[in-house]
Amino acid sequence: MPAAPTDISPFLEDASGYRGSAERVFAPADVAEVRAIASEASGRRIPLTIAGAGTGLTGARVPRGGWVVSLERFRQIEILPGRARCGAGVLLAELQAAAAKTRQFPGPNPTESAASVGGAISTNAGGARSFRYGPMGRQVLALEVTFMDGRTRRYERGDKVDFPYRTVPAPRTTKNAAGYTLHPDLDWVELFSGSEGTLGIVTEAELQLYPEPPAILSGVVFFPSEELALDAVDFWRPVPGLRLLESMDARALDFLRPKYTGMSARARAALMIEQDLASEDDPEIDRWTERLAVQSALEEDSWFGFTAADRERFREFRHALPAITVDLGRRSGVKFSTDFAVPLEKNREMYTYYRQRCEETFPGRYTIFGHIGDANVHVNLLPRPEDADLAERLMEDFARKVVALGGTVAAEHGIGKQKTNLLKLMYSADEIEAMKEVKRHLDPQWLLGQGNIFEF
Ligand SMILES: Cc1cc2nc3c(=O)[nH]c(=O)nc-3n(C[C@H](O)[C@H](O)[C@H](O)COP(=O)(O)OP(=O)(O)OC[C@H]3O[C@@H](n4cnc5c(N)ncnc54)[C@H](O)[C@@H]3O)c2cc1C
Structure with a gap:
């Protein structure tokens, strides 16, 4: 053997x-x-x-x-x-x-x-x-x-x-x-x-x-509110050549601020994008300037780049958040995290429900981020240890709603043993x-x- x-x-x-x-x-x-x-x-x-x-x-x-x-x-x-x-x-x-x-x-x-x-x-x-x-x-x-x-x-x-x-x-x-x-x-x-x-x-x-396409525009677009970011998701999802659409809520950005000190204090939500380009002079770049204006994004505060190093920098920015929440959960033993997805047309309804129920139950002790392009955001609850049962019940409540909307209780992490x-x-x-x-x-x-x- x-x-x-x-x-x-x-x-x-x-x-x-x-x-x-x-x-x-x-x-x-x-x-x-x-x-x-x-x-x-x-x-x-x-x-x-x-x-x-x-x-x-x-x-x-x-x-x-x-x-x-x-x-x-x-x-x-x-x-x-x-x-x-x-x-x-x-x-x-x-x-x-x-x-x-x-x-x-x-x-x-x-x-x-x-x-x-x-x-x-x-x-x-x-x-x-x-x-x-x-x-x-x-x-x-x-x-x-x-x-x-x-x-x-x-x-x-x-x-x-x-x-x-x-x-x-x-x-x-x-x-x-x-x-x-x-x-x-x-x-x-x-x-x-x-x-x-x-x-x-x-x-x-x-x-x-x-x-690889000839060029790629990548960016972290900041918004003054989550509502504006949700509007932008609906408008941007069909953009031809868009290959990445990820989101972070206000609390996610707050988690990252100590590490990313350059982030604007006005930023209360972010969408990350990657877009295939025919070249670095592609007129599509100017269209993004227009798109940011139409969606009232914080254009001056947003980050853009064209190189592989830029993409890696933005990937690290995305990775830093789950790394922090995974680590917090392991240390406290009381992190609850969803991996649900709903049909795309139900994204806003589900997101609004998540936020409303989290605010009612665990104000300030949660974060919502992830693959919003696939209507698969991760809700992370960070309750006090004595509230673990309440968090468990909220997770189940979310799961029931997701299923009622035609969604899945495991979009990408699997069921495992937990x-x-x-x-x-x-x-x-x-x-x-x-x-x-x-x-x-x-x-x-x-x-x-x-x-x-x-x-x-
Ligand atoms: C910070 C962070 C971010 C993450 N982001 C994402 C993300 O964006 N998307 C996502 O989907 N997941 C994400 N994950 C979860 C994780 O990375 C994925 O579930 C990944 O696919 C697991 O791969 P692994 O090799 O670590 O598998 P393991 O954890 O070792 O195993 C996972 C399962 O696969 C089975 N398995 C492993 N190898 C084989 C094999 N050769 N044959 C048959 N079965 C096998 C195991 O038995 C087990 O059931 C993230 C995790 C962390 C910590």
């Missing part, structure tokens, strides 16, 4: 702070070793949890006993025109850097670029550019997977699932990572995307790459049973990713 890493403690938690336990951690070097681990675990009925980079926010890669298999040694990258072939352990930052050398890029761009390719596929991760390119699952052209019976298979996009299954209707959102995708005419790549390490071990993937209660709000018992039938078909002993998606 392949050697275990000497220190197993990093594998016993993820970025959510959820903690577990394991007997052993394996870091196989190749597919033959992965097969050997799966077969041995299967023969001895030992639960097996698959570890990516551990940036997940739902406890999904955290074991509840048994063995862990880490894909950290699957690091090969081959960049080809229009596609990248990568090992499951390749980090998104590594993929982006390798693709950039050929003037290509992978689509979605999740905010946490320390995530692995295998983890991002398995959570169907989204990102700032999912607004234009869709979530991670949509980028997958082919997958290599090892099942618990020791079989390894390669699936191309379009290879249809070849066993009977019952269909489950999907939410009317642009992203979904709640339970299995089970639409008619399903292919294997779709089934594996977002399956949270419960169906098989992904060892390699081929991912779509896109050519949100299994939410799955039942979104799907009927019979629909969840249809998902469990798929799980039992591919992992009859229910050893892989125990506790993920379904209560166990």
Whole structure:
């Protein structure tokens, strides 16, 4: 059997702070070793949890006993025109850097670029550019997977699932990572995307790459109010060539002010944009000046740039916020964070509801930010420890409203072990049973990713 890493403690938690336990951690070097681990675990009925980079926010890669298999040694990258072939352990930052050398890029761009390719596929991760390119699952052209019976298979996009299954209707959102995708005419790549390490071990993937446009305008546009920013979202969403549309509310900006001292005191909301350009003289640049004026944005205070360094600076600005709230939550143990999405036309209704209920219940102790282009903003509650139950109830209230509007309780982070209660709000018992039938078909002993998606 392949050697275990000497220190197993990093594998016993993820970025959510959820903690577990394991007997052993394996870091196989190749597919033959992965097969050997799966077969041995299967023969001895030992639960097996698959570890990516551990940036997940739902406890999904955290074991509840048994063995862990880490894909950290699957690091090969081959960049080809229009596609990248990568090992499951390749980090998104590594993929982006390798693709950039050929003037290509992978689509979605999740905010946490320390995530692995295998983890991002398995959570169907989204990102700032999912607004234009869709979530991670949509980028997958082919997958290599090892099942618990020791079989390894390669699936191309379009290879249809070849066993009977019952269909489950999907939410009317642009992203979904709640339970299995089970639409008619399903292919294997779709089934594996977002399956949270419960169906098989992904060892390699081929991912779509896109050519870099000749130039890109990127910016952080500040507004004197959230209402004006919400108006701008509706006007800007259809702008041709717009590939990123993200938001931050007033409290998010307040969190960032100590680090970004140059930010205007008048700024009470921000939208981040990226726009493809034909060149750095593209007339589209002047149109942005007009758009800012029409939407009453704080033009003089806003930040714009054209270079990769500018984009990275703005990405760091976006990343700093979840990094702060994730850290606050881990330290206090009482952070509540949503990953809901609603149909695009319901964005404003849901956002207004979030803000009104948060102001009533936790005035000043919350922040709303994220992928507003996909109607997938994250509400973060930072209650006092004694208010944890109240926060829990508010989260559930939000989830019920989201579902009533045709949305999803997990747009991009998955259900993991921490949100299994939410799955039942979104799907009927019979629909969840249809998902469990798929799980039992591919992992009859229910050893892989125990506790993920379904209560166990
Ligand atoms: C600051 C911050 C910002 C974030 N921003 C975003 C964002 O913008 N968008 C977004 O979607 N997420 C975001 N996340 C969440 C996280 O980065 C994603 O969920 C990411 O996809 C997890 O990847 P990972 O490699 O860390 O997976 P892990 O946490 O290690 O695992 C996640 C799940 O994938 C499974 N898995 C991992 N590798 C494999 C494999 N090879 N085969 C089968 N299953 C596997 C695991 O078993 C587990 O169920 C953010 C997290 C942080 C901390």
